[in-house]
Amino acid sequence: MxxxxxxxxxxxxxxxxxxxxxxxxxxxxxxxxxxxxxPPPSARSSDRMVWALTQDGSFSVSSAYSLVSQASNYLGYRVRLSVIVVLNRQRRRLITFFTRDLNKAVWSRFEVGLGDWTMVSMLRHMVLRWWLRKGHNVYLKFVYHMLPMLVCWELWKVRNKGIFYGRKVGWTEVADQVFQQLCDLLHCSFPEIACCFVSWDVLHASLVGLKRRVSILPISWSVPRTGFKLNSDGCARGNPSVSGGGGVVRDWEGRFIVGYSCFFGSLTSLHAELKAMLFGVRLCVARGFQELHVESDSFVLVQILQGTHGCPWRLQRVVDELLSVKPHFHEITHCCKEANKSADYLANLGANTEQDGVFDDFRALPVTVRGEITMDRLGFPNFRRKLL
Structure with a gap:
């Protein structure tokens, strides 16, 4: 035509x-x-290619394999058969990889009360035995999780050196390399550990001797510099499942202005966070609140709106709606959940009652929310307790 x-x-x-x-x-x-x-996309966003089987819309081999594995035609059968053959070959390599004398010697060097080796027949068993160990402090937990990955990585490098360069490496050299990397990672993650460890036995004994500490951090809600502050929150019983949203608007003196709770049906937690914020911003815009400061305890959501984190393609439309009213709020920040308790309670209220509600009167709020708002205004903190 x-x-x-x-x-x-x-x-x-x-x-x-x-x-x-x-x-x-x-x-x-x-x-x-x-x-x-x-529905067509909003005019403010450009078209982009989306791989619908992943959350972020980017292609991944694992999602493609899942799609192929569900196929019932001949080609799908041949592909699955090929994958099974490859996986079986890799499984035999892993078993051989684990049962060699060098590998056993390296693993034995870091053995600490894991029991009889005769019950371990595969690399996967050994890794799981380390990962399932319970450390009584955060340092031991870190070591128990990192050590098997470091051992596997160093043994893999030894295998490649032998195949491609014909170089043989002794087990002591491999064990020393694993130990050195473990010490480096431990010091980077926990700078308070300043001492140098001369061997694995000394390191493990020192960490076992450390008592478990409790960190208590006071966290307070802060008033906006000017205008109004909206604290929003969303919740979901699963991912996805029954969800709700809520929020509280206060002025520069911490005085309550308006609150809301919403029921969203079955959504993911991030989607509920996003819709709760959108509802609150629209409510503020409709009531003419200027210089709005938006705050959420969802770090991912804040990063998405700040443009530093990718948005899941299924939520792009809601993000575009929120960005369309962005000129009405001058700042968006992240806060700890301890500073967002009033919004959290209202979000759960919406999910539990399966109803929407807007609270214009402070006395109409649930008593727990009134207490949290009053404590925030007086400057009393909530406390975050963390075991170290």
Whole structure:
């Protein structure tokens, strides 16, 4: 069809009918019905390719494999058969990889009360035995999780050196390299450990001797510098499952202005956080609140709105709606959940009651929320307790 005829046809049919006719030229009827059900993207965002099987819309081999494994045609069967053969070969390599004398010697060097080796037949068993160990302090837990990965990595490098360069490495050299990397990672993660460890036995004994400490950190809600502050929160019983949202708006003196709770149905936790914030911002805009400071305890959501974190493609439309009213709030920040308790309670209220509500009167709020708001205004902190 030439350009002239396109303009003629467009004069007699609606844009939706014209788009449907174009889709019918390249897609089957069922696919066309599915496509037209999807609302078009907002004008402020450009089109992009999306791999629908992943959360962020980016292609991944694991999602492609899951798709292929569900296929029932001959090609899918051949692909699955090939994958099974490859996996079996890798499994035999792992077993051989683990049972060699050098590997046993390296693993034995770091053995600490794990019991009889005769019950361990695969690399996976040994790694799981380390990961499932319970350390009575954060340092031991770190070591028990990091050590098997370091051992596997160093043994893998030894295997490659032998195959590609013909170089043989003794088990003591491998064990020393594992120990050195473990010490470096331990010092980087816990700078308070300043002493140098001369051997694995000394390191482990020193960490076992450390008593478990309790860290108590006071966390306070802060008033906005000017204007109003919106604290929002979302909750979901699962991912996805029953969800709700809530929020509280206060002025520069900490005085209550308005609160809300919402029921969203079945959503993911991030989606609930996003919708709760959007509801609160729209409520503030409708009531003419200027210089709005938005605060959330969802670090990922704050990063998405600040443009430093990718947005899951399924939530892009809601993010675009929120960004369209961004000129109405001058700041968005992250806060700890201990400084967001009033919004958290209202979010759970919406999920539990399955109802929406807006609270204009402070006395209409649940008593727990009134208590949290009063304590925030007086400057009393909540406390975060962490075992070290």
């Amino acid at each position: 030439d350009i002239f005829h396109e303009h003629v046809v467009a004069d007699f049919v609606s844009q939706a009918q014209w788009n449907r006719w174009l889709l019918n030229q390249v897609l089957g009827p069922e696919l066309v019905r599915q496509v037209v059900k999807v």
